[in-house]
Amino acid sequence: MKTSFYRLIRFAFCSFLAFSISANAQVTTSPENQKTGTIPSDNLPITPDVKIGKLPNGLTYYIQNNGKPEDKVELRLAIKAGSILETEDQVGLAHFMEHMNFNGTKNFKKNELVDYLQGIGVEFGADLNAYTSFDETVYILPIPSDDPEKLDKGFQILNDWAGNALLTEKDIDEERGVVIEEYRTRLGAATRMQKNYLDKIAYKSRYAERLPIGTKENLETFDYESVRNFQKDWYRPNLMAVIAVGDLDVETLEKKIIENFSDLKNPENPKPRQEYGSENHEGTLVAIEWDEEATSSQVQIYYKDKGQPQKTLTVKDYRDNVVEGLFDQMINNRLAEFSNKPNPPFIFGFSYKGQIIGNKEAYQSFAQTNETGQMAALKTLLEENERVKRYGFKASEFERAKKDYLVRLERAYKNRDKLESNRIVGRYVQHFLKENPVPGEEWSYNFAQKELPNIKLSEVNALIKDFLHDDNRLVVLTGPKKDGLKKVTEEEVIALLDEVKTSDIKDYEDEAVRSEMMSEKPEKGSIVDTKVNNAGQLNETTTLTLSNGARITYKKTDFKNDEVLFDAFSYGGSSLYSDEDFLQVVYANGGLAEASLDGLSKNDMTKMMSGKIARVRPSIGAFSENLRGSASPKDLETMFQMIHLYFTKLDKDDEAFASYVSKQKAFLSNIASNPNISFSIEVGKFLNEGNPRFSGLPSPEDLDKANYALAYEKYKERFANAGDFNFYFVGNVDEAKIKDLAETYIASLPDNGKRETYNVPTFRPKYGANELVVRKGTEPKSQVRLSWSGETQYDVDEARAFNALAEALSIKLIEKLREEEGGVYGAGARGSISKIPYGSYNFSISFPCAPENVDKLIDASIAEVQKLIDNGPTDEDLDKVKKAKLLSRKDQLEQNRFWLNVIRSADYNKSDINNVLKYEENINALTKKDLQNVAQKYLTKGYLRAVLLPEE
Incomplete structure (x- = not known):
């Protein structure tokens, strides 16, 4: 079971929702909760879908x-x-x-x-x-x-x-x-x-x-x-x-x-369900905390409301929340621009209005920064809030925010009949617990279409005057404690708060960008062959062979009305680099896609893409170069244009790379302070001792030495030959449209006639019986990892049995280590056999525990492994594994992401795509002997015993 620490206290680690239009909303009518002087309006409806x-x-x-x-x-x-x-x-x-x-x-x-x-x-x-x-x-x-x-x-x-x-x-x-x-x-x-x-x-x-x-x-x-x-x-x-x-x-x-x-009864004299809140306070409270094991530096500002949260009771209240959501969108668009600058003041930053605890809401600003950049990040957040207060947002920003707001509601509306139940049920949980409104996608979209044109920029600009105040305010700074690092003082924070109020802050300049991704379409290629694969079957796809040799495989589905997923690969990747070149570019490759695209910077792209849903991101992996993306069907052409440009016009952008390096330094500089992360790093080093291409966690010096120019040249090499690529599209595909777009934007890409594969590395990680003890951390907690690995000849049946073996063992580990011993909160096993780059297997057991219980729990785990070697799993456990797999597969068959992975993997691994049709048959055919056989084959050759212990 998962204990939820109050989400908004730890909001730094939560997903930020720019359009949180229903936060802390209510639907019950109560006159005393209406804003004084407001004009009454209709109560919010409840979706007719629910009883x-x-x-x-x-x-x-x-x-x-x-x-x-x-x-x-x-x-x-x-x-x-x-x-x-x-x-x-x-x-x-x-x-x-x-x-x-x-x-x-x-x-x-x-x-x-x-x-x-x-x-x-x-x-x-x-x-x-x-x-x-x-x-x-x-x-x-x-x-x-x-x-x-x-x-x-x-x-x-x-x-x-x-x-x-x-x-x-x-x-x-x-x-x-x-x-x-x-x-x-x-x-x-x-x-x-x-x-x-x-x-x-x-x-x-x-x-x-x-x-x-x-x-x-x-x-x-x-x-x-x-x-x-x-x-x-x-x-x-x-x-x-x-x-x-x-x-x-x-x-x-x-x-x-x-x-x-109906038979449940309430107590005769029930305790009142008291509500608890937080009191207001004068002035500004400051908390500055640092710790030797802190992995990052963060800044938080809370402008706490002095009154009770405003409930959303009526259509007008809902409209007020929409106005607030537009404010959130615009302030965060501005903050995102800072994170893309060459020397950004923070890795990322955001602001929003929401609940913090009990009956308290606050306007909150947050940033994660480098270990010496807390004051710079705090200053940036304060100045941006002050800039909006003095000058407001621009009309151009406002129009983009409304487009983005509406397009997201439109997507939800289009997919309203294709939502999974587990995505719906939470709405009603929150309606009961917090009375959040549940008007439904249709009402919300229709309301936005009608009302967004009537919302004035002045309404949004007026919000900040209520948000910002000098009292009932809190600033929290957290970060690492280390030699040579000066701790920020409360006096410095207070002085900066006062300074920004009177500082010279210029108005925001919203530079115009072009309205289209590509001004001119490339000269079309052609489709030279069309083949329907597995016609009439569940795994039916269509493959187009283009004039430049590229292959496009697509699968039309009705799982989502407003979704098309995309993937592409070509064999090779960084395996084709020399060891020397690889080590020069390994820390630069991640920054390649941060560059501008045909002159459009990331900030320009955000502006240009207002009202559109499409994304593409390229990458260079160890054994292939790849692209991945998604789009709304109406924006499919935009996605195809991005694909074309990533092959032909990704810019060499030194400023964008400098920003990437700066953020990487900030993110990685103290990450190894976390004992669990440090443990993983040390295990990686141990297993890769002697590997000429092992990179590990980069130091700031490593990032400074990263050869961006060489990485860019290698990128152009890897993406110079579109004819060697396989492209995949799954979702609500218009077949005529995708064929036209394929001819226009993919068949027109260059082809040099070469067909490559990857290089198989000569190095092999350590395997067999080994032991590693890492001492890190001050808390009485340990981490255990037991792993079996090595080379093998890939066999699809063995791979299936090996995976099932791990799931059967996971059941036993929970029973033994958690329920019988009470020694762990969670424990599990994983097993896989891979085909690329060479046949290999890996099986691991991992769990956290008290240091004094390490040996006992390892012995208990190995005893369970031995039972599988000696006898295989029990009939009951094997049956549980089979039923869980079949139940999970039933859901997966209605997911676009699942089918995209199936189709791509069949080509990438050169496997039979028809195996997906035999899944139920193959799972049901698994026997105890199958699992015992792979246990005997792979789990009897010695294992790595890696243990994290606290420092002595």
Whole structure:
């Protein structure tokens, strides 16, 4: 189970959504929440796709019929109870209670629940999961819908989670170790620093004392009644919702909910569900934290709102959120421009308005920078906010933001009937927990089409005056502590805040860029052959051979209405470089695609692409040169133009490369301070001892010496011959259009007549019995990696069995190391046999644990491996592996990305694409003996025992 630290406290590590139009939104009407003086408007609608109801006991339910994927229902149990409700003796027990629901309930004794679900193909962790945060707990269960018995069991499981955990003393004590190991995984620099500034984010708030993971001391010693009391107080139907979205009719799902949850009862004297918030404070608080193991330097600014979050109740409130989203888009477009400068003040930066904790929202600005650049990054963020405050945004910026906003809503609208259930169900979870609006894609798109033209730039520009203020403000700086590095002081931060308010800041200049990717189309080539492959079958494709020798293979699908995915490769890559040339360019290759394209810089490209959805990125790998991209069908020509230009007109852009090097230095300079990353680096060095082409983690000096001029020349060589490339397109392809575009933009590319392959390296990594101990870090935590590797003759049947062997072992490792020993939070095995560049195999076991348990858990792991060598897996475990694979494949068959990988891999590996049709047959044919055979062949030749231990 995953514990969710409050997402916005750790927003530096979250995906930033520029158009967060529904953050902290509500749909319930309440006059006291209306803005004073606003004109009333219609309440927001709720999408007609969902049925919302409430049982007499107060439990809310949401149901939507959705046929993608087929024969599956996504179930969620959402509870408005998290760590914020814990008493002093219950610290960490909201999350512990989540664990206990997987370890003994009325209908599933300890371990029976996971065992049953694995038996029907539901994977623990990947599918079956849960999370606990400050304010909520959510249980996640995908279940087959085409089997009435499995469906009934799914609802029975949800019912058990809602209030039927047994919470026996034995089960509680056995789970303590697992939760403590989860606690251990979170130890490190980020947690240590956060602990010191969380009370400033959550100013005078209970949130600062209720991190969901709890404390080690309380997890080890809490009384049994403490967790039982938490369950009794907060696991009650009037704080719960059941959400069911999937391939089953609404009436059947509603009947199941009524049958399974109507009998739940609320306590006779229920505790009030108190809301907690954070107080306002005068002036500016500053937190400056550094740590020897910090991997990066970051700057955060919070302008905290003084009042309650404004709820989104009406269409007008929703419109206000759209205005706010346009502001976010424009400020972040400006900040992105800074990150592309030759000497950027930060690796990346962004700003947005959103919730930070409890009842607090804030306008927030963030940047990640180099270890000496915190003040420069802070100054840039402050100046950009001040620039907008003084001058506002430009009309040209505004028009681009509206185009981008609308095109994203248009894509969602076009794909509205092709959304997977697991992407829909979360909306209703958040509607219940936070009352976020759910008007649906059609309403949102129609509203935007109608209302965007009426939104004035002055409305957007006015927002910043409310966002920025000198009080109730917080600045947080975090970074590495090391010799020779001066720590920023609070006085310096305050002085800079004051300085920027009166500094000379010029208005933003929005330079115009050309409106089209290519002003003139190239002279067309032609299609010389068209071949339909596997006609009428699931894997049907069409291959076009072009006049320059290039091959295009496409597959038309209806999985998404507004998606076309693209890939291309040609054999060779950097394997064709000499060792000397390779070492000169290895650290430069990543910066090649940062250059301008036919004179369009990355910043110019962003502007020119407003309102369009298309992307392409080239790369040079070890054994092939590649392109990858995607587009909306309406922007397919733009994608083809980009493909053409990456072959013919990628610029040599020294400024863009300088920016890339600067950001790489900032990102990589302290990354090895993290013990786990350092461990991986040392394992790589150990295995590659003597490798003349081993590069490893570059130092700043390595990056300075990277030969960009040579890398650029090598790029032009590798992309000089389009006739040696295979191109692949999968999605909503217009066949006539793709043929025309292929003739125009790909058949017109140069061909020198050569057909290359890759060079097979002569070096082989270490294999067999080896031992490596790495000492790094101050926390009492270790990492274990056991790996078997070597050369072999590739065999597709062995590769299939080897992969299944790893999955069978993963089941046993969880049972043994987690459930029996209580020594790990997670453990797993991976196994693969590769064909390129030569036949090789790799099998590994990895897990984190306490240092004192390393030897014991390694011995237990090797004992499980030996059982597979001696006897193969159990019938039950092999059956679980087969069912999980088949259930996963059923979903994959309706995904464009899956088919793109299948088609490309068949050519790249020179394998039979018809194997995809035999997948079910081949998986069902796997036997215990097959797995035992590969275990005996590959896991008896000695292994690498690599262990990370804390410093002595």
